[in-house]
Amino acid sequence: MRRVVAFSVLVGCSGTTPEPSAVDGIVVAASDYSSSAVGAVALDGGSSLFVGFDLGKDPALAASRGRAFFLARDEDTLFELDTSTGKPKSRRSFFDPSLGFVSNPQDIAVAPSGDLWIPLYNVPTLLVLGSGERRIDLSRFDSDGNPQASAVRMLDINGVTKAFVTLERLDDLDMLRSKQSSLVVRLDVATEKVDGELELEGRNPFGGLREFGGVFFLATPGNFDVSEESHAGIERMDPVALTSRVIASEQALGGSVAEVAVTDHCGAAIVADATPNVNATSLVTFDPDTGEVFVPASRSQLSTSGYDLRALEWRDGVLLVGNWRESRVHVFDRVGTCGLRLREASIPLAQRPIALRSFR
Numbered sequence: 413m414r415r416v417v418a419f420s421v422l423v424g425c426s427g428t429t430p431e432p433s434a435v436d437g438i439v440v441a442a443s444d445y446s447s448s449a450v451g452a453v454a455l456d457g458g459s460s461l462f463v464g465f466d467l468g469k470d471p472a473l474a475a476s477r478g479r480a481f482f483l484a485r486d487e488d489t490l491f492e493l494d495t496s497t498g499k500p501k502s503r504r505s506f507f508d509p510s511l512g513f514v515s516n517p518q519d520i521a522v523a524p525s526g527d528l529w530i531p532l533y534n535v536p537t538l539l540v541l542g543s544g545e546r547r548i549d550l551s552r553f554d555s556d557g558n559p560q561a562s563a564v565r566m567l568d569i570n571g572v573t574k575a576f577v578t579l580e581r582l583d584d585l586d587m588l589r590s591k592q593s594s595l596v597v598r599l600d601v602a603t604e605k606v607d608g609e610l611e612l613e614g615r616n617p618f619g620g621l622r623e624f625g626g627v628f629f630l631a632t633p634g635n636f637d638v639s640e641e642s643h644a645g646i647e648r649m650d651p652v653a654l655t656s657r658v659i660a661s662e663q664a665l666g667g668s669v670a671e672v673a674v675t676d677h678c679g680a681a682i683v684a685d686a687t688p689n690v691n692a693t694s695l696v697t698f699d700p701d702t703g704e705v706f707v708p709a710s711r712s713q714l715s716t717s718g719y720d721l722r723a724l725e726w727r728d729g730v731l732l733v734g735n736w737r738e739s740r741v742h743v744f745d746r747v748g749t750c751g752l753r754l755r756e757a758s759i760p761l762a763q764r765p766i767a768l769r770s771f772r
Contacts, residue, residue: 436453436727437495437770437771438452438455438725438727438768438769438770438771439451439452439473439475439480439495439498439769440452440459440461440741440765440767440768441471441472441482441765441768442761442762442763442766443469443471443763444763444764445469446469447467447469447763448467448484448763449461449462449467449762450467450471450473450498450499450500451497452497452499453732453741453759453761453768455728455730457759458759460498461498461763462498462500463763464500466484466487466489466503467482467484467491468484468489469486470484470485470486471484471766471767472518472767473769474519474521476522476565476566477566478495478771478772479492479522480492480494480495480498480769480771481528482500483517483518485517487507488505488506488514488515488516488517489503489504489506490506490520490528495771496771506539506541511535513534515533515537516532516534517530517531517532517533518531518533519562519563519564519620521564521565521575523540523575524573524601526542527540527541528540529564529575531563531578533561533562535558536551536558536559536561537549537550538564538599540604546604548599550577550579550597553579553597554579556584557584558584559580559581560579560580560581560582560588561579562579562580562619563617563619564621565623565651566601567623567651569652572602574598574599574600574607575599575601576597576621576651577596578595578612578621579594579595579597579617580616580618581593581595590615590635593612594612594614594616594617595612596609596612596617597610598610598654608654610654610655612632612647612656613632613643613658614630614632614634614644614645614646614647614658615634615643616633616634617631618630618632618670618671619631619670621649622672624700627648627700628650628651629647629674630646630656631647631671631681632644632646632669633670634668635668636684636691637686638686639667639668639685639686642661643658644658644661644662644668644669645659645660645661645662645663645665645669646659646660646669646698647659648700658703660703664705665698665708666683666685666696666708666710667694667696668683668684669681669682670684670722671722672724673725675726675746677699677700677749678697678699678700678746679697679698679700680695680696680724681697681724682695682696682722682724682733684719685709690718692715692716692718692719693716693718693721694715694716695707695712695714695715695721696709697750698750706750707752713744713752714733714754716735720735720737721734721736722764722767723765723767723768724768725768725769725770727770730743730746731743731744731752732744732768734766736765737764739761739762739763739764740758740760740761741758741759741761741768742754742758743755743757
């Protein structure tokens with residue numbers, strides 16, 4: 413019998429000052445992979461982090477329908493957050509002791525009913541949490557039985573709510589390497605049935621489905637130890653037509669894509685080089701309509717010696733970039749169509765950032 417703990421008020425959190433302005437609504441998740449924190453940052457440089465006793469060691473941040481969630485992936489626990497302050501306000505556990513391991517939740521989408529749809533990485537399941545729970549079996553989408561579901565996003569298509577789920581389809585017997593095509597499956601939310609399937613051009617969709625203007629953008633790095641794969645780069649997906657293509661290759665970008673953020677006529681991405689156990693990161697920019705690479709890794713304004721750039725988000729013409737090793741967020745002002753000017757002052761944090769999301 414699966415143990416389900418209902419939402420409850422979270423206690424035992426503490427904050428650091430200065431407090432950010434509540435209207436900024438820029439939520440940050442942070443972790444050094446031994447402890448984690450969550451909170452908010454402000455464009456004027458303030459920050460506030462809350463450390464909980466059960467935030468886990470390996471978190472993810474999710475946003476859907478104006479709601480924010482912190483996922484403790486190593487504990488099968490989710491926290492709903494206040495979108496102004498980032499402070500946890502409720503908690504729910506869905507750990508299944510009969511598995512013998514955690515299911516590793518990756519993302520959350522909120523259905524019109526309020527149900528939470530959660531792709532699970534370690535088991536071939538899309539978990540649906542409401543007053544109880546339901547499970548949608550995804551095992552048929554990979555011959556090894558687990559397609560590694562990694563992201564979910566919902567959109568209304570012709571008045572009908574559809575859920576889009578990315579499936580990495582890695583090799584379970586070979587260090588989870590990307591050896592075959594990856595998929596996006598479309599589900600009708602009302603019936604919870606798969607009604608569409610798309611083979612991606614890029615492989616290993618990494619991180620979330622980022623949406624702008626009704627279009628999805630995906631980081632498809634393939635394998636991080638190879639920097640010139642033909643099936644890797646930034647993929648642009650039309651969720652209505654259910655078509656997609658790689659618009660910027662990893663060769664043109666200068667590395668494997670780890671994260672993408674898009675605003676009007678300007679996209680930013682974090683790419684990593686192929687050096688084993690190093691994977692040095694750089695900030696790059698591109699045209700989200702044509703895929704033209706404006707600034708590749710070789711000319712980046714912000715590069716690191718290791719895998720340190722971990723978070724990316726646009727807010728009102730400002731780009732925020734998390735630096736994990738330095739426990740800070742770099743701030744860039746947009747100049748012209750897609751130029752970036754680095755502010756002298758960054759935003760220091762009490763913990764290392766791994767994800768950023770902006771809310772109104």
